[in-house]
Amino acid sequence: MTPIVVKLGGSMAYHAEMRKWVSVLAASGRPLVIVPGGGPFANRVREAQREMGFSNKAAHFMAILAMDQMGLAVVEMNERLTPVRSLEEIESALEDKKLPVWLPYRQCSTASDIPQSWDMTSDSLAAWLAGRLGAEALLLIKQTEAFEEVDDIETLVVAEIIDPLLPVMLGEAALYLAGPVWLEAAGECFAAGQVPGKRFSARAASQRGAA
Structure with missing residues (x-):
């Protein structure tokens, strides 16, 4: 089973939702890779x-x-979490039934296909990793519900909910966004083999909670 890359928005750092999301992810039983925001x-x-x-x-x-x-702060929120710095370490952690938390600097500092500017946000780095892993999906967990009124990836970019480089970096992975309203149902979604959140596609109607 290919992993799901989960980006934890840095805006949640001082909110109780971050620990709750980490608990849900750790209990999911799915092969996940956490990408922390800055x-x-x-x-x-x-x-x-x-x-x-x-x-x-x-x-x-x-x-x-x-x-x-x-x-490093997120890793301390649950004993299943472990820091990883490469694709090999991610694979090893998943094999050991751990929940890897990607620390991107070592891998990204020498990557020639990553623009060296503020245009490359942590969301886009998560998409970049999803592409490298051949991930099933990229789930962006955010401290906002603004995306619920949006129907496609292009409009997410226009609304500045995601940056323009994310669709370029994403590859074949499906894109989901989840805000606080999704937290309560997230565990059930994972247990049912689904990805919590609203699914987005290019120039097509989005779908809710589809695998």
């Missing part, structure tokens, strides 16, 4: 760039390091 650590990079004036390239690498920092 959260408050990435926000500090933006603030420092404004004050210090360093380049977008430098900020890009710092923001990826911020994801590593967030990932």
Whole structure:
């Protein structure tokens, strides 16, 4: 079974929903790979760039390091979670029935196909990883419901809910978005072999909770 890549939005860092989502993911029994957002650590990079004036390239690498920092915090939320830094470590963790949390800096800092700017957000890095893994789906967990009124990937980009590079990086994986309203039903969705959230496709009507 191919894995599902799950991006935990950094905006949840100070919200109780993050721990609840982690508990649901850890109990799901599905092969999942967690990608952490940069959260408050990435926000500090933006603030420092404004004050210090360093380049977008430098900020890009710092923001990826911020994801590593967030990932180390997420790992401590459940004993099933384990930090991973490569595709090989992801595969090994899944074989051991662990829930890998991807710390992207080591793998992404030398990748030639990743733009070195703020245009490449943590959502797009999660899509990049999904493409590398041949993932079944990419699930973006966010602290918003704004996407519920949107019907396709192109409109998500226009509404700035996802960045323009995400569809390019996604590959063949299905895209789902889930906000707080999906948390209560998420465990049942996973148990039924489905992916919680609203499914999006290119220029086509989206579907809810489909596998």
